[in-house]
Amino acid sequence: MRAWSAPDVPALPVTAPAVRLFDTARQDLVEVGLDAVGSNASLYVCGITPYDATHMGHANTYVTFDLLHRAWLNAGLTVNYAQNVTDVDDPLLERATKVKIDWRELAEREIELFRKDMEALRVIPPANYTGAVESIPLVIELIKQLEAAGAVYKVEEDLYFSISADDAFGGESQYSREQMLEIFPERGGDPDRPGKKDPLDPLVWRGERPGEPSWDSPWGKGRPGWHIECAAIAREHLGAGFTVQGGGSDLIFPHHEMCAAHAQTIDSSAPFAQAxxxxxxxxxxxxxxxxxKGNLVFVSALRNAELDPMAIRLVLLRHHYRSDWEWTDELLFDAVDTVGQWRKALALGAGAPAEPVVAEVLAAIADDLDAPRAVAAVQAWVDATLGGSGHLAQHSDEDAAAQVSKVLDAALGLSL
Incomplete structure (x- = not known):
């Protein structure tokens, strides 16, 4: 599947520090860089189910991991980035039926809208962008391997994975069984289905249902389960022990736990992801x-209202990626004003010394993607450059604006 156009990312004259991230599995900050074979910094971020437009929750996730992508590039690493698109799933089919449109047409329409949103927000695209439909051969092969390992069983027309097959199950989320049983049905699981060996066992192949799309397989016509899709795509494009698996906190369990279990059952020599x-x-x-809930703020709606995408991105950068927060119009309007002020400072050419702000921005992003700290450093430079009167004060750095503009783009994705 085609991703979106890549933004031009300037190369910096300095090398950024190594990146540390908070690892959910270890509940600690860890250095993240090259994958298990030492070839690339590798990243898998779970993609959209394209039954509606990109909202700010999506944007928050993809901008977050764009910061990681940029931090690795600025540290001199080569990055292998993969992302999926769940272009066949229950929500998509239900939405298509509701609005009386072919599910394939709906998916392509929303994927194209997502591409435009990512381009506007200057998110670097994945090298491998794979739809669930095109991943079906990969899924079938992975299920065959799980079946050979004795980890798959049938319930009526469907296939399930036995979580007992992965000795490390639970190590990613660190949730208790009681927590898992509470969350599982809220996030697509079916713990009460008769015939399952364990209530937490996830579906890996959904047998054909009347009126639903299906594909041939050794177990009859059907389509992939959700977790097996991402496991198969990540294994194919990144291999075992890739550097970081990323997504929203609502994917910790069951999605990321199940992805890891599928992969680690086949190859226990390395964790599915290092962090x-x-x-x-x-x-x-x-x-x-x-x-x-229907309480959505769409990126495309803001773009269509001619709001600056860089202001939208700045709203996201002002919140640390691991925090929960509330979107408001006031946050956006304040970001619009801030972007205007920053452009005014950059237009002066000369300014406060650039070296300290460049170093601080790179250090902040390397420290668990601390974008608010980086934004504060830029704001301090802008304030020093404009001075209390709003005019350029006396400074010695004649090339400051160019240097700050470059780090804004390379590290924060803000093209001003």
Whole structure:
């Protein structure tokens, strides 16, 4: 599947520090860099289910891992980035039926809108962008391997994975069984289905249902389960022990736990990923922003209202990626004003010394993607450059604006 166009990212004259991230599995900050074979810094971020437009919760996730991508590049690493698109799933099919449109047409329409949103926000695209439909051969091969390992069983027309097959199950989320049983049905699981060996066992192949799309397999016509899709794509494009698995905190369990279990059952020599990084949830009107609640702020709607995408990105950067926070119009309007002020400072050419702000921005992003700290450093430079009167004060750095502009783009993705 085609991703989106890549932004031009300037090369910096300095090398950024090594990156440390908070690893959900270890509950600690860890250095993240090259993958298990030492070839690339590798990243897998779970993609969209394209049944509606990109909202700010999505944008928060993809901007977060864009910061990681940029931090690795600035540290001199080569990055292998993979992402999926769940272009066949229950929510998509239900939405297509509701609006009386072919599910494939709906998926392509929303994927194209997502591409435009990512381009506007200057998110570097993945090298491997793979849809669930095109991943079906990979999924079938992975299920065959799980079956050979005795980790798959049938319930009526469906296939399930036995979580008992992975000795490390639970190590990614660190959740208790009681927590898992509470969360599982809220996030697509079916713990009460008769015939399952364990209530937490996930579906890996959904047998054909009337009126639903299906594909041939050794177990009859059907389509992939959700978790097996990402496990198969990540294994194919990144291999075992890739550097970081990323996504929202609502993917910690069951999704990322199950992905790891599938992969580690086949190859226990390395963890599915070396580290797991998760973004906080973005709320609106007092609740987590979600399609089911309808409390969404769409990137495309803001773009169509001619709001500066760089202001949208700045709102996201002002919140640490692991925090939960609430979107408001006031945050956006304040970011619009800030972007205007920063452009005014950059337009002067000369300014306060650039070297300290460049170093601080790179250090902040390397320290668990601390974008708010980086933004504060830029703001301090802008304030020093403009001075109390709003005019250029006396400074010795004649090339400051160019240097600051370059680090804003390379590290924070802000093209001003």
């Amino acid at each position: 797991y990084a998760h973004c906080g949830m973005v709320g609106y009107l007092g609740e987590k922003m979600s399609k089911s």
